[in-house]
Amino acid sequence: MVVEKWSRPGGVVHRTTIRDVAAKADVSVTTASRALNGTGRMSEETRSRVERVARELDYRPNYMARGLVQQRSFTLGLLTDDTYGRFTLPVAAGLSSAMTDKGVSVFLSAGEHEAHRLELNLRAMEEKRIDGLVISGKRIDRGLPIDVSSLGMPVVYVYSLCPEDAVGFVPDDINAARTAVQHLIGLGRRKIAHIAGRPSFEASHLRETGWRMALEENGLTPCGEALYSNWTEAHGYEAAFHLIATAGERPDAIFCSNDQIARGVIDAFVQMGIKVPDDIAIVGFDNWEVFAKATRPPLTTMDMELTGLGKSAGLALLDMIEGKPIEVGVRKTPCHLVVRESCGAGKPE
Amino acid sequence: MVVEKWSRPGGVVHRTTIRDVAAKADVSVTTASRALNGTGRMSEETRSRVERVARELDYRPNYMARGLVQQRSFTLGLLTDDTYGRFTLPVAAGLSSAMTDKGVSVFLSAGEHEAHRLELNLRAMEEKRIDGLVISGKRIDRGLPIDVSSLGMPVVYVYSLCPEDAVGFVPDDINAARTAVQHLIGLGRRKIAHIAGRPSFEASHLRETGWRMALEENGLTPCGEALYSNWTEAHGYEAAFHLIATAGERPDAIFCSNDQIARGVIDAFVQMGIKVPDDIAIVGFDNWEVFAKATRPPLTTMDMELTGLGKSAGLALLDMIEGKPIEVGVRKTPCHLVVRESCGAGKPE
DNA sequence: CTGAAAGCGCTTACAG
DNA sequence: CTGAAAGCGCTTACAG
Numbered sequence: 001m002v003v004e005k006w007s008r009p010g011g012v013v014h015r016t017t018i019r020d021v022a023a024k025a026d027v028s029v030t031t032a033s034r035a036l037n038g039t040g041r042m043s044e045e046t047r048s049r050v051e052r053v054a055r056e057l058d059y060r061p062n063y064m065a066r067g068l069v070q071q072r073s074f075t076l077g078l079l080t081d082d083t084y085g086r087f088t089l090p091v092a093a094g095l096s097s098a099m100t101d102k103g104v105s106v107f108l109s110a111g112e113h114e115a116h117r118l119e120l121n122l123r124a125m126e127e128k129r130i131d132g133l134v135i136s137g138k139r140i141d142r143g144l145p146i147d148v149s150s151l152g153m154p155v156v157y158v159y160s161l162c163p164e165d166a167v168g169f170v171p172d173d174i175n176a177a178r179t180a181v182q183h184l185i186g187l188g189r190r191k192i193a194h195i196a197g198r199p200s201f202e203a204s205h206l207r208e209t210g211w212r213m214a215l216e217e218n219g220l221t222p223c224g225e226a227l228y229s230n231w232t233e234a235h236g237y238e239a240a241f242h243l244i245a246t247a248g249e250r251p252d253a254i255f256c257s258n259d260q261i262a263r264g265v266i267d268a269f270v271q272m273g274i275k276v277p278d279d280i281a282i283v284g285f286d287n288w289e290v291f292a293k294a295t296r297p298p299l300t301t302m303d304m305e306l307t308g309l310g311k312s313a314g315l316a317l318l319d320m321i322e323g324k325p326i327e328v329g330v331r332k333t334p335c336h337l338v339v340r341e342s343c344g345a346g347k348p349e
Numbered sequence: 350m351v352v353e354k355w356s357r358p359g360g361v362v363h364r365t366t367i368r369d370v371a372a373k374a375d376v377s378v379t380t381a382s383r384a385l386n387g388t389g390r391m392s393e394e395t396r397s398r399v400e401r402v403a404r405e406l407d408y409r410p411n412y413m414a415r416g417l418v419q420q421r422s423f424t425l426g427l428l429t430d431d432t433y434g435r436f437t438l439p440v441a442a443g444l445s446s447a448m449t450d451k452g453v454s455v456f457l458s459a460g461e462h463e464a465h466r467l468e469l470n471l472r473a474m475e476e477k478r479i480d481g482l483v484i485s486g487k488r489i490d491r492g493l494p495i496d497v498s499s500l501g502m503p504v505v506y507v508y509s510l511c512p513e514d515a516v517g518f519v520p521d522d523i524n525a526a527r528t529a530v531q532h533l534i535g536l537g538r539r540k541i542a543h544i545a546g547r548p549s550f551e552a553s554h555l556r557e558t559g560w561r562m563a564l565e566e567n568g569l570t571p572c573g574e575a576l577y578s579n580w581t582e583a584h585g586y587e588a589a590f591h592l593i594a595t596a597g598e599r600p601d602a603i604f605c606s607n608d609q610i611a612r613g614v615i616d617a618f619v620q621m622g623i624k625v626p627d628d629i630a631i632v633g634f635d636n637w638e639v640f641a642k643a644t645r646p647p648l649t650t651m652d653m654e655l656t657g658l659g660k661s662a663g664l665a666l667l668d669m670i671e672g673k674p675i676e677v678g679v680r681k682t683p684c685h686l687v688v689r690e691s692c693g694a695g696k697p698e
Numbered sequence: 699c700t701g702a703a704a705g706c707g708c709t710t711a712c713a714g
Numbered sequence: 715c716t717g718a719a720a721g722c723g724c725t726t727a728c729a730g
Binding site for chain 4: 028043070
Binding site for chain 1: 423427472476
C-alpha cells in the first residue's frame with residue numbers, strides 16, 4: 001500500500017522565472033522578455049544568449065502572467081452538447097491540434113446540459129478569460145439553449161445552427177450529395193434512388209436536393225421519391241425491401257443519406273440475393289468507418305472532413321480575436337468522396 | 350456582405366474588477382476579496398453587501414490574476430490519442446462536467462500525435478500552468494509515447510496503461526464479464542460459449558477470465574474454447590458459424606467480448622434460422638448504442654460507465670492537487686449490465 | 699472586524 | 715541598443 005503525497009516537501013517548487021534567465025544571461029528582465037518574444041531591436045548576440053540560457057534553465061513562460069498584462073489568455077472555449085462523440089471529437093481534435101500550433105489551448109465543455117448548467121460552464125470559461133468561443137453540436141439545425149450575444153467576445157459556430165449575424169462552419173451537404181450521385185452517374189448508373197434520413201433534420205433535405213441537382217444536371221429523372229424516416233439501419237433495411245417490392249423500374253443505384261441506412265440497405269440486399277455493386281450500387285454518407293468498413297462490400301461514402309472543419313473554425317476565430325474584419329454568415333465546407341467497393345469503382349483496401 | 354470587426358471601437362472594454370466592487374460597496378479590496386471568497390471573519394452585513402454589489406456589477410473574478418498569486422490555475426489538461434471518440438468523449442464529458450462543479454476547467458488535447466507533437470501539446474499545457482494532467486487513450490494496455498515522470502505535477506491515467514507508481518482508473522473487465530455471464534446463468538443458461546476480441550488486447554483476456562470465473566463459481570464448464578480474433582462484426586459472424594458447425598454440444602448462450610462481435614453473431618444466427626434469445630442468448634460488451642440498439646433483438650450488454658470513470662479520475666486528481674495523500678495503483682471501477690432483449694430477460698424498450 | 703501594502707510573473711510605455 | 719518602473723487583477727501576511 002504505497003501512498004504518495006504530491007505537494008513538494010519543504011514548500012513550493014521553484015519554477016524558473018524570467019528573472020532567473022535575465023540574471024543568468026546578465027541582462028534586464030525587459031531585455032530578456034524582448035529577446036524571448038522576438039520583439040524590439042537588440043544585438044543578435046544578446047538575443048541568442050538569452051535564448052540559450054532560457055533553454056538551459058528549461059524556462060517556461062507563465063501564461064497567466066502574460067495573459068494578465070496582455071489582456072489575452074491564449075485560450076479558447078469549446079461548448080458542445082454532444083457526448084456521444086460521433087461529430088464532436090473529430091471537430092475538437094482538429095481544433096485543438098490547429099490551435100496548439102498557434103500557441104493557444106482549448107477548454108472543453110461537453111455535456112447534455114440543460115440551460116442552467118450551460119450558463120455555469122460558460123461562466124467558468126469567462127472567468128478563465130477565454131479569448132473566444134466555439135459552439136458545436138450534433139446537428140446543423142439546432143443550437144445550444146444559451147444566449148451568447150452579449151458575451152463581448154468573438155464566437156464561431158461549427159456543426160451547429162448559427163444565428164443570423166454570426167460566423168459558422170458546416171459541411172456542404174448539397175454539394176456532397178451531388179458529388180456522391182455524380183460518382184454513381186459517372187459509373188454508368190442511370191436509375192438512382194434516394195433513401196433519406198429523418199425529415200426533421202435539415203441535412204436530410206439538403207442531401208435530397210443534391211441528389212436531385214446531380215440528376216437534373218445529367219438529364220436524368222429521380223428513380224422514385226426520396227424515402228424519409230430515421231437515420232437507422234432498420235430504416236435502410238425496410239426501405240430497400242420497399243424499393244424492390246414497389247412496382248415500376250428497379251433502381252440500379254441508391255444514394256443513402258447516411259452510412260447506417262446504407263448498411264441496412266446492403267443487409268436487405270444480401271437477404272434478397274441482390275448483388276452490390278453488380279446489380280445495384282450503393283453510396284453512403286458520413287464515412288463512419290465502423291459502419292463503412294464493416295459492410296460487405298465496404299461502403300463508398302462521403303466524408304465530411306470534420307477535422308478540417310474544426311481547424312478552419314479555430315483559425316477564423318483567431319482572426320476575429322486579433323481584430324481582423326470577417327464576413328459573417330455560414331461557410332459550407334467541401335466534403336470528399338471515399339471510394340471503397342460498393343459502387344464497383346474501388347479496389348479493395 | 351456584412352463585415353464585422355470584433356475589437357471594441359475606442360479601445361478595450363472595461364471589465365468589472367474587484368476594485369470596482371470594493372469601491373461601490375465601500376470597503377477595501379482586501380475585504381471585498383475575503384467576502385467573495387468566504388474567507389476571514391466579517392459582519393454578515395458587509396459580506397452580503399459585497400456579494401450584492403458584485404452581482405449588480407456582474408463581476409467575474411479574473412482567474413489569471415487569482416492563479417498568479419495562488420500558484421494554481423484551476424485548470425487541468427486532458428491528453429489523449431483517441432480521435433475516434435468512442436471512449437474518450439464520454440470520459441472527457443464526465444471529467445469536464447465534474448470539474449466545472451469544482452470550479453476547474455479542462456484543456457483538451459486530442460490527436461494521433463507522434464511523440465514530438467505530444468511534447469508540444471504538453472509544453473503548451475505546462476505554460477498554461479495546469480494543476481494536473483489526465484492521460485487517456487483508446488485501450489487500457491497502451492500508453493502515450495511521452496515521459497511524464499519529471500513533470501512536477503500530479504498525473505492520473507484513465508482508460509490507458511498506467512505506470513507502476515502512478516494512479517489509474519480502468520473499468521473492471523473481469524468482474525464485468527463475470528456479471529454478464531452470471532446474468533446468463535441466472536436465466537437458466539448452462540452451455541455458455543465465449544467469443545473474444547483481439548488476443549493482443551489485455552481486455553480480451555480479462556473478459557475471458559471473468560467468463561471462466563463465473564462458470565466455475567457455478568459449477569459449470571466452458572462450452573468450448575474462447576474464440577479470439579478481431580473486435581469486428583466479421584469475427585462474430587464467422588465465429589458463430591464455427592460454433593454451430595463444430596461437432597459437440599451447441600451452446601445455449603454466448604458471451605461476446607464487444608458489441609460489434611455480438612452484432613455479427615446475431616446476424617449469423619438470423620441467417621442460420623437460429624432464434625435469439627429462444628435458442629441462444631447473447632450478451633455483448635460496451636453498450637455502444639449504435640450497435641446495441643440496432644441488433645434484432647436489441648442487445649443486452651455491459652456498460653463501462655465511462656462518464657463516471659472520467660469523473661472519478663478528475664476527483665482523485667483534485668485530491669492530489671490539494672496535497673492529500675493518495676494510494677498509488679490502478680482502480681478498477683464497476684460496470685453495469687444493461688438489460689435489453691437478447692437474453693430473454695428484458696422488456697422491450 | 700478591516701485595511702494598506704507587498705507581491706505573483708510577466709509586458710510595455712518611457713527614458714536614456 | 716538597454717533598463718527602471720509601473721501595472722495587469724487578484725490574494726494574503728501583517729498590523730491595527
